[in-house]
Amino acid sequence: MTNTLYLPEIREMLANNDKAGLEEFCTALHPGRTTEFMEGLTADEIWRVLQHTDAVNRAEIFRYFDEEKQVELIESQDRDEIAQLIGDLKPDDRVDLLEDVDSAAVDQLLPLVPDEERRDILRLRAYPEDTAGAVMTTEFARLSETLNADEALREIGRQAENLETIYYLYIVDDEDHLRGLVSARQLVSAIGRSDQTVGDMMERDLVTADVFEDQEEVAAKVARYNLLAIPVVDAEHRMLGMVTHDDIIDVVREEATEDAHRIAAVDPLEDGYLQTSLWTLTWKRGIWLTVLFFAALLTAVALEQYESIRDALPWLAIFIPLVISSGGNTGSQSATLIITALSTGDVHLRDWSQIVLREAMMGLFLGGFLAAIGYVMASIMLGDSRLAAVVPITLVLVVLCGTLTGSILPLLFKRMGLDPAIMSNPFVAGIIDIVGIVIYMNVALWLL
């Protein structure tokens, strides 16, 4: 989304020290657009532009730069000013970000960050990656049960500057135990009703996330209950923070991408494709490729065993790729369907018998159909319809084997507490390769 149209104008304003112009540039646009207009500038130029707005808006604009640019700014600009900026960032964002900053720079910066924010950073850093604790923000509105709507709104107005969101307002007791929730909408509807307190209005049955809960499960809860945010609590139900809608969207996208990578036997990347070093990429792909390569070597070993039939019927070799790719493709389809259905909550482990039955039926339909085409083509190519019968019989069996392996394997992984997406497709294909060859050779032996 880089927009280079206005770069010369921004540079001119900087050269002329046009304060009014730069102030206007920093405030007139959505902060996300402001960053897009600055993407062609150097880190020094960007920082000079950002001097022309207040700290809150500076942090808001900074938030929309891509991570690479953010890290560059943090590592290159004045330590004191950057420490101030870090204090103004969203609690969860800055923790994420500092993980990518050179650790020497972090060590220099942290002592300069205001006390409260520094303690907050250190606390959030302690939560394991991909847990609710690691993605939550610690800035949320707290209300007392005894206020009425007008008082509560004035109180939020006072807190609003330091809050990420005021849409959900949590009611906690003196020891931070979560007691209930009112929405801004409820408060606004109750304006003027001075006898009704927040305690009277609040919802008491709340959907919460445990601080160590996996972020994927947290996102599933938010989606299931259509929440804007979810409170994060500890084992004693004390409120520690909240995970907000924008972080949930990021989690959903991140997890979907990770699943897609796992399905294709790539160890999920932590950074973007272009930001990941060639060496890391090679490693993340190479480990699984090597595993799959050894599985594929077994096909060579299997084929070696059938030397007599291969020598007797050398044309069998022609249809090897057709047989194994048909099984592999069907298996990938089944595995992907089951993995995505499991991850969206569309099917559950308890549905296993229904799933396997459906896949078996589908294996017979699809295998039967491909076998019919295969029989015609093989008869033409071999000029002998008796010999050609090996191909369709093998195809039905291999495709059936594909749908069954493709559906059972993810269910089995899930049952064992593993991620069902782990390298499923190539793993399924690898199994089908070997089984397919054994089936093919044995059908040939039996029939001919």
Add this chain to the structure above:
Amino acid sequence: MTNTLYLPEIREMLANNDKAGLEEFCTALHPGRTTEFMEGLTADEIWRVLQHTDAVNRAEIFRYFDEEKQVELIESQDRDEIAQLIGDLKPDDRVDLLEDVDSAAVDQLLPLVPDEERRDILRLRAYPEDTAGAVMTTEFARLSETLNADEALREIGRQAENLETIYYLYIVDDEDHLRGLVSARQLVSAIGRSDQTVGDMMERDLVTADVFEDQEEVAAKVARYNLLAIPVVDAEHRMLGMVTHDDIIDVVREEATEDAHRIAAVDPLEDGYLQTSLWTLTWKRGIWLTVLFFAALLTAVALEQYESIRDALPWLAIFIPLVISSGGNTGSQSATLIITALSTGDVHLRDWSQIVLREAMMGLFLGGFLAAIGYVMASIMLGDSRLAAVVPITLVLVVLCGTLTGSILPLLFKRMGLDPAIMSNPFVAGIIDIVGIVIYMNVALWLL
């Protein structure tokens, strides 16, 4: 999430006509939990329970049933009561839902739905599927520019009952042209400042969605700008509706699942896996399997051409699966990496040269590594290291071919305006199968 623990209690309350108990059950819990407790009940029983709460809460609880149960309730219960319920549902939800209801039932119900809601349903139905218009809600808060914060909050309080969300408040002129936006937070912060009008506070640079814009692009905008909702406008910038955060999460999940299906050569399902008929599933898989099957038949044709070398060196057949699966796996990895990076906006078409270069390097690394293992194993199996050299040379070339095809194909699809995810993995694998065999046979011819 079915919870059968309380079913006997609910049934007992129904049998005893325990009004107070049922009223409490309908209001005490989060509506999403209330539905979970009722999942084991029949449609008739559920409808009797829901008589014990007001229309707004009834619609709220109804919303959390799965689609199958919703359709069953709509088709089976009293027409007048159901028409009333449909009037109370969220505008976008009811349009979605009615698409799955038996059309005869819809024809009977629609005339019973209150006028205004019926017109709204007919209008929303006119937008093509998967566009902003089809997922937007038409209920949103409208404010006039001249109000101050206190007046605006009182005005929203009056509208709140009919609104899905009050967090973003849109300012429109007399002809509904979108002028700006204030957040509830801004208003709450400005309580008591009677001289400041909404027009003074509002943001004027808004991120908007065109009513015919693809829902995936709309979701990407919301994620990019961290929005809670996005206004939907027509070509004249008139506000027609808004798409809210919960719909965006659904879109992100839906699109990720569709991509995963396409990558595995399954035509994306419209309903859940278990809700889709066997016949539909077979069709959605069969069409692509057939295409891939004909591609695989080409491998048989290709292999037939190399009869002389196959006859001279029958052991070549042993390594066919190894060669093509190595290329196919590498190609799937590359395709998946590029497709997911394109869809998350991590890479763009303009990065193509960098992507292809990286993939070429990785192809050489990965191919070289697998070739080394392959050479050792082939030497052992064949007992002849000169003959065995065919395997590693082929592997390097085929793996390189896999990374290049896997990365170039999605970029090409994208460039042509197609979805880069369309059956990429098996398509890549199919290409590699044929190219792999041609490479293998020619390396053998050349070397031996």
